[in-house]
Amino acid sequence: xxEPVLAVGGLVPFTTIDFPxxxxxxxxxxGCPWRCTYCHxxxxxxxxxxxxxxxxxxxxxxxxxxxxxxxVFSGGEPLLQRGLPAALAEVRALGFATALHxxxxxxxxxxxxxxxxxxxxxxxxxxxxxxxxxxxxxxxGAARAALETLLASGVDHEIRLTVAPxxxxxxxxxxxxxxxxxxxxxxSLQTYxxxxxxMAS
Ligand code: SF4
Numbered sequence: 001x002x003e004p005v006l007a008v009g010g011l012v013p014f015t016t017i018d019f020p021x022x023x024x025x026x027x028x029x030x031g032c033p034w035r036c037t038y039c040h041x042x043x044x045x046x047x048x049x050x051x052x053x054x055x056x057x058x059x060x061x062x063x064x065x066x067x068x069x070x071x072v073f074s075g076g077e078p079l080l081q082r083g084l085p086a087a088l089a090e091v092r093a094l095g096f097a098t099a100l101h102x103x104x105x106x107x108x109x110x111x112x113x114x115x116x117x118x119x120x121x122x123x124x125x126x127x128x129x130x131x132x133x134x135x136x137x138x139x140x141g142a143a144r145a146a147l148e149t150l151l152a153s154g155v156d157h158e159i160r161l162t163v164a165p166x167x168x169x170x171x172x173x174x175x176x177x178x179x180x181x182x183x184x185x186x187x188s189l190q191t192y193x194x195x196x197x198x199m200a201s
Contacts, residue, residue, distance in 0.1 A: 005083040007031060007050035008057055009043065009076060014068070019099040019119060020158070022070030027057060029078040033105060035136040036125065038164050038195055044076040054087060061094055070118070074101040079109040088116040104146030105139060111149045120150055120157040124187075126167060127174040133166045147182060160188040 009030035012018075018026050031047035032039075039045065061071060071091045078084055079102055088098050099119040104110060114120075124147070125131050128140030150157055159179065163172065172189075179187060 006054040006057075006081055006087045007048060008052050008054055009041075009048075009050050011052070011057060011060075013064075015072070018072045018074070018101070018121070019070045019097070022097055022099070023068050024070035024072050024097075024099065025061065025064065025068055026072045026074050029073060029075040029081055029084070031080045032075055032077040032103075033080065033137075034077070034103065034139060036134055036164075037136075037166060038134075038162060038192060040193065040195060041076065042195070047080065054083070058087075058090055058094075061091065061096065065094060065096075068096065070097040070099060072099040072101060077103060077105050079106040079113070084109070085113050085116060088113055092116060102146070103135075103139075104143040104150075107142055107145040107149050110146045111153075114150070114153040114155050117155050120155055122147065122150060122157055122159050124159060124161050124175065124179070127171055128178055130171065130174075134164055144178075144182075147179075147184070151182060151184070158188055159184055159186065160190050162190045162192055164192050 007030035008027055010028035012026040015024050015026055018024060028044055030044055030050040032045050078100055091098055097118040100117050101121045103123045125134040128144045131140035132138055176187060
């Protein structure tokens with residue numbers, strides 16, 4: 001397998017809350033094509049080389065064997081990066097369980113990595129026809145296709161929604177209905193936190 005090229009925009013060495021049941025590290029992947037109104041990681045949005053080489057992260061993970069049992073790929077949107085499948089395979093070869101945080105922007109790429117994942121945290125944004133209100137572009141079709149792919153895979157997951165000010169109670173109920181049509185009963189609601197720039201203004 002070729003050396004993976006993964007643009008790493010940050011690393012959290014230890015978390016108990018980002019991968020259920022695991023003591024994990026979080027690798028933040030650089031780049032995301034969406035511009036959610038509440039994004040808390042604007043520094044991760046532009047694509048680029050990232051802050052540190054993947055090989056360095058992998059060597060550090062090797063030193064964490066026996067101390068951590070999972071690695072989360074978050075972002076940004078990790079599926080943006082072509083090197084993600086190879087990076088996941090390398091992490092699993094070290095004995096770690098793997099998790100992905102995604103908004104489902106690239107359904108086909110999600111399908112390709114699901115066999116390499118133990119858990120997925122999937123962020124839905126709005127009723128599928130209303131994604132542009134939150135992400136700045138059409139994206140609901142891709143997100144729905146990605147959700148269907150995730151459900152068909154049987155990979156353990158959590159579906160989450162940040163209740164942004166743009167979403168009133170009726171919009172949340174519309175989304176619940178659309179998810180129910182897919183067989184999704186449980187939706188985790190996350191509290192909206194204003195982005196840092198909005199808080200400063
Ligand atoms: S999908 Fe995630 S990383 Fe991308 S803009 Fe939205 S909140 Fe930020």
